[in-house]
Amino acid sequence: MNLLKTQTIQSVTVKILFFVCLLVCTAGIHLKIGNPHSIFIIEQWKAEDPIIPLLRNPITDITSTLTKEQKTQLTNRLISFETKKGSQIAVLVVGSTGEWSIQEYAVKV
DSSP: HHHHHHHHHHHHHHHHHHHHHHHHHHHHHHTTTTOOOOSSOOOOOOOOOOOOOOOOEEEETTTTTTTHHHHHHHHHHHHHHHHHOOOOOOEOSSSSTTTTHHHHHHOOO
């Protein structure tokens, strides 16, 4: 009798674990596709990673906000700072970070 009871408990345990795994996988799919009717309250994944330009110069101005003179002056100051202190500073000007907060975008950059 104990053997039958043990097998039944093991069978039920396996079924419950399978159900939980299936539920977790389904939650991931709902979040990845951004299902608004998902029953899971978890932060949804971002649609895309932000576009991050290659670092080629100390100043990267995608929006053309800075004039040529401003870029030159700022570049000279950044190079001077690097020479004196050893630390590098770069400036990136973008029009939008999309769905990303400034902090998230900064970490990606």
